[in-house]
Every structure is written in C-alpha cells, then in structure tokens.
Amino acid sequence: MLTLILISAVKALIVVAMVLNLAGILGWVERKGSALIQDRIGANRAAIFGFAGAGLVNTLLADPIKFLTKEDVIPRGVDRLLHTLAPCVSLFPAMVAFAVVPFGDRLHVGELVVNLQAIEVDVGVLFLLAMTSLGVYGVVLGGWASNNRLSLLGGIRGSAQMISYELAMGLGVVAVVLTYGSLDFQEIVRRQGHMIGGWIPSWGILYQPLAFLLLLIAGIAETKRAPFDLPEGESEIVSGYFTEYSGIKYLMFFMTDFVEIAIVSAVVTTFFFGGWQIPFLGSQGFVFPWGWSLALPHVVVVLLQVAAYMVKVFVFCCLQVLVRWSMPRLRYDQLMWFGWKVMLPLGLANLVVTALVLLWVRG
Amino acid sequence: MSPFLFFLLAVPLVVFSLGVVLARSPVRSALSLVVALFLLAVMFFLLDARMIAALQVIVYAGAIMVLFLFVIMLLNLQQEPVETARPGQRTIAGVFSLVFLFFMGAIALRGLPVMPGPGVETAVTPSFGSVEALAERLFTRHALAFEVTSVLLLVAIVGAVVLARKIQR
Numbered sequence: 001m002l003t004l005i006l007i008s009a010v011k012a013l014i015v016v017a018m019v020l021n022l023a024g025i026l027g028w029v030e031r032k033g034s035a036l037i038q039d040r041i042g043a044n045r046a047a048i049f050g051f052a053g054a055g056l057v058n059t060l061l062a063d064p065i066k067f068l069t070k071e072d073v074i075p076r077g078v079d080r081l082l083h084t085l086a087p088c089v090s091l092f093p094a095m096v097a098f099a100v101v102p103f104g105d106r107l108h109v110g111e112l113v114v115n116l117q118a119i120e121v122d123v124g125v126l127f128l129l130a131m132t133s134l135g136v137y138g139v140v141l142g143g144w145a146s147n148n149r150l151s152l153l154g155g156i157r158g159s160a161q162m163i164s165y166e167l168a169m170g171l172g173v174v175a176v177v178l179t180y181g182s183l184d185f186q187e188i189v190r191r192q193g194h195m196i197g198g199w200i201p202s203w204g205i206l207y208q209p210l211a212f213l214l215l216l217i218a219g220i221a222e223t224k225r226a227p228f229d230l231p232e233g234e235s236e237i238v239s240g241y242f243t244e245y246s247g248i249k250y251l252m253f254f255m256t257d258f259v260e261i262a263i264v265s266a267v268v269t270t271f272f273f274g275g276w277q278i279p280f281l282g283s284q285g286f287v288f289p290w291g292w293s294l295a296l297p298h299v300v301v302v303l304l305q306v307a308a309y310m311v312k313v314f315v316f317c318c319l320q321v322l323v324r325w326s327m328p329r330l331r332y333d334q335l336m337w338f339g340w341k342v343m344l345p346l347g348l349a350n351l352v353v354t355a356l357v358l359l360w361v362r363g
Numbered sequence: 364m365s366p367f368l369f370f371l372l373a374v375p376l377v378v379f380s381l382g383v384v385l386a387r388s389p390v391r392s393a394l395s396l397v398v399a400l401f402l403l404a405v406m407f408f409l410l411d412a413r414m415i416a417a418l419q420v421i422v423y424a425g426a427i428m429v430l431f432l433f434v435i436m437l438l439n440l441q442q443e444p445v446e447t448a449r450p451g452q453r454t455i456a457g458v459f460s461l462v463f464l465f466f467m468g469a470i471a472l473r474g475l476p477v478m479p480g481p482g483v484e485t486a487v488t489p490s491f492g493s494v495e496a497l498a499e500r501l502f503t504r505h506a507l508a509f510e511v512t513s514v515l516l517l518v519a520i521v522g523a524v525v526l527a528r529k530i531q532r
Contacts, residue, residue, distance in 0.1 A: 126417035133425025140432050
C-alpha cells in the first residue's frame with residue numbers, strides 16, 4: 001500500500017516537473033523562435049554576474065525572478081477574490097490534464113510493474129476533455145473580475161472561441177477513439193505498436209489524417225494563440241482578459257499558454273504519432289525487418305521510449321511556435337465562420353466516414 | 364467509499380450548494396454551482412461511476428455553466444435586488460422545502476441498502492461504471508428514451524435558431 005502511494009506520488013511529481021520545465025523552456029523557445037523569424041538575435045540580455053552566454057539557463061531564471069518581484073496590482077473596484085482566483089483556475093486544469101497522458105510503457109522493477117502514466121483511468125480521453133473544458137473559466141473570470149470593458153470583451157471573445165472550437169476538437173477525438181476502440185490513452189498507444197507489413201508503423205496519422213488536422217487546429221485555437229489570439233487582440237483590446245494582471249498572476253496566465261501548447265502536443269503525439277512508441281523497438285530491443293537486431297536491457301528500452309515521447313512532444317511545441325509567429329490574426333467573423341462552417345462539418349463528415357469504414361471492415 | 368472521504372466531499376458540496384442560493388452576486392452564485400457540480404463529479408468518480416463523473420464535468424461544469432456565466436457577463440448583471448419575493452411565496456416555498464426535507468430525512472434514516480453511501484461497502488463488478496456497461500444499457504434497454512431525448516434537444520436547437528432569426532429582421 002505504502003509503495004503504491006509512493007509510486008503514484010513520484011509519477012505525479014515527474015509529470016509536474018515535466019510540465020513546469022517544458023513551460024519554462026518553451027518561453028525561451030518562443031523568444032528565440034520569434035527572433036529567428038523576425039531576423040533578430042533575441043533573448044540575449046539576461047546575464048547572471050555579467051555572464052550572458054547560457055541563454056536558456058539565464059532566461060529560465062530571469063523570467064520567474066522578474067515576475068515574482070514585480071508589484072501585484074489589484075485595480076480598485078474589482079472582486080478581489082475572483083480576480084485572484086482567475087489565474088489559478090486558468091492554470092490548474094491545464095496542468096492536471098497532462099496527468100492522463102502516458103509518457104512510457106510499463107516499467108518492471110523486480111516484482112513491481114509501474115505503468116508510466118500518472119492517472120491510470122479507463123476513461124482517460126474523457127478526463128482530458130473534461131479538464132480542457134474547464135480551462136475556459138480562467139478566461140471568463142479574468143475578463144469579468146477585472147472590472148474593465150476591454151478585459152470583459154476579451155473574456156467574452158475567449159469563451160465564445162473556446163466553446164466553438166471545442167466541438168471540432170471533440171469530433172476529432174471521437175473519430176480517433178472509434179478507430180482504436182478505447183478511451184484509455186495507454187491502450188491507444190499500445191495499439192499503434194505493430195507494423196503494417198512489417199515496415200510502416202501503424203500510427204494514427206495514417207488512419208486519421210483529417211482528425212489530426214482538426215485536432216491540431218482546434219488545439220491551437222484552444223490555446224488562444226495567433227492566428228486565433230483574438231481574446232488577447234493587443235491592437236484592439238490592450239491584452240484582453242489579462243490586461244489588469246501583473247506580477248505572479250500574469251506569469252500564471254502566461255504559463256497556462258505554454259502548458260496548453262504542451263498538452264496539444266502531447267495529445268497529438270499520443271493519438272497520431274505513436275506516443276512513446278519507437279518504430280522497430282520492442283520490449284527486447286530493436287528488431288529491424290531487414291534482419292538486423294539489437295538487444296537492449298529493459299531499463300534502456302523504457303528510457304528510450306520516454307525520451308522518444310519527449311522529443312515528439314517538443315517537436316510539436318516548436319511547430320506551434322512556428323505557426324504563432326508566421327500566421328496573421330484572423331478577423332472575428334472569419335474565426336467563427338471557420339470554426340462552425342469548416343471545422344464542424346469536416347469533423348462530422350470524418351466521424352461518419354470513420355464509422356462506416358469501421359462497420360465495413362469489422363463487419 | 365470511506366466515511367472520511369464522503370464527508371470530506373459532502374460538507375463542501377453542501378456549503379457551495381448553499382452558496383448558489385445565498386450569494387448576492389450572480390457570478391459568485393454561478394461559480395458556486397460550478398464547484399458543487401465538480402465536487403459531485405468527484406463523488407461519482409469515487410463511487411466507481413467514472414463515465415458519469417467525466418460527463419458530469421464535460422456537460423455541466425464545462426458547457427452549461429459556461430453559457431450561464433456568458434449570459435451573466437453579457438447582460439453585466441450586478442448585485443441582485445434584495446427583495447424580489449411576492450407575498451406568500453416564501454411561505455409556500457418553506458412548506459414545500461419542509462415536506463421535501465421530511466421525506467429525504469426519512470429515506471436517509473431508514474437507509475437504502477442498494478445505495479452506496481458512507482460506510483456502505485458494495486461489491487461492484489470491474490465493468491461497473493465503464494463506458495461499455497453504460498453504452499450497452501443506453502442503446503438496448505433505454506434506447507427509446509435516448510432517442511426521444513435527442514429529438515427533444517434537436518427541436519430545442521431548431522427553435523433557438525428560428526427565434527434568433529426573427530429578432531434579426
């Protein structure tokens with residue numbers, strides 16, 4: 001019993017550490033990425049004792065220190081409780097949602113079998129949808145509790161956008177769930193392990209390319225970043241729902257963005273790119289179809305898989321940074337038109353076709 | 364479900380439910396309802412009804428309450444007027460509440476053997492509360508009710524669209 005509790009605690013700690021570090025690193029990646037695209041050097045001013053060489057480490061330290069030491073301004077006439085609560089409500093579901101995504105296969109330690117997934121539940125996909133649907137409260141509350149018209153506009157824009165794109169996201173998820181016949185993330189990853197004809201990994205992208213696009217686009221819309229950053233819209237409404245926030249609370253809204261990027265990447269990786277699977281890597285080591293094989297100890301195999309998961313997630317995070325800095329912002333009517341008249345019908349059509357094909361294949 | 368866990372959830376659940384009724388600010392009232400619904404979902408989860416728990420959060424906390432808040436924000440409702448009750452309304456409400464309380468109390472005191480509650484250990488099969496078990500019931504025994512509900516919702520959606528069109532003209 002005690003060991004089980006300990007294992008759960010360690011797994012939860014690993015996930016929290018993974019999310020927080022990734023969020024910090026993404027802050028730096030975002031600056032460097034934007035600099036790269038805009039032909040600048042970027043993020044090279046943070047120096048510790050005059051040493052500006054290690055840009056990543058310096059920025060990782062400098063950002064939180066700066067935010068933590070800034071004055072926390074609460075405007076006059078606001079609901080103080082809700083104003084403080086909003087950034088917490090924003091960050092919490094985003095971080096918890098990460099816990100159902102498996103970051104590795106089962107790890108055998110002597111007698112113990114540790115499933116490398118913080119929350120082992122057979123309705124993991126629903127859990128994730130539930131948590132992401134709670135994310136909208138941070139936006140709504142932040143906008144309302146600031147007692148500022150522009151913030152309120154941002155909050156309303158944000159909630160309308162998130163509700164609209166949640167539908168397309170849900171339809172994409174349902175198509176994937178139908179394909180694998182499971183709501184358990186770990187099961188979905190396992191079923192992507194076998195090779196089609198011994199050569200091609202049976203990753204979800206081969207079965208559900210349209211769902212991949214829908215999920216990625218809806219996911220980016222849920223993170224409220226360009227080209228879907230109308231809730232922020234700094235050229236019209238200052239910075240939307242977090243206009244009236246500063247210091248640590250601003251940092252929490254800021255971090256929510258990056259945690260959400262990480263979730264979108266993790267979900268896309270798990271659904272469409274095999275999660276922790278590495279092609280040709282079995283539980284005994286690499287076995288290639290042209291006859292080569294390389295035996296590896298169990299721990300190395302598991303570590304390689306965890307590393308593969310992290311690399312895949314990071315690649316998709318970088319892709320989102322790239323999208324954010326290369327796409328112009330949509331107009332509001334374009335945003336709604338795209339969500340309701342393009343994404344939703346496509347999602348429905350994809351779902352119907354998936355169901356019909358499955359019916360035909362499985363009989 | 365252990366009594367400790369039950370009361371750990373039930374006490375805040377009752378407190379936030381009271382908050383829904385007693386809070387002066389409409390936003391705080393709506394948020395109390397969100398917290399109450401969320402706690403209820405946790406309770407479902409601990410009673411092994413995992414699917415219901417997830418749906419509770421997705422549908423009620425995640426969708427319906429967001430729309431409530433959306434409307435409150437759009438209309439920019441502030442403090443509720445203190446006295447809105449009609450004469451006699453309070454008496455009638457009080458009588459009905461007392462009757463309801465009496466029956467609920469009677470049921471609680473008698474104890475329902477089938478209901479898992481504090482300290483009641485019921486054996487559930489591993490498939491209990493799973494998506495498969497729920498779906499099988501829903502699409503066989505309760506298929507008619509399920510379809511009727513979906514038609515009802517469709518009618519409501521079409522009605523909403525028609526009403527919105529009329530205002531535009």
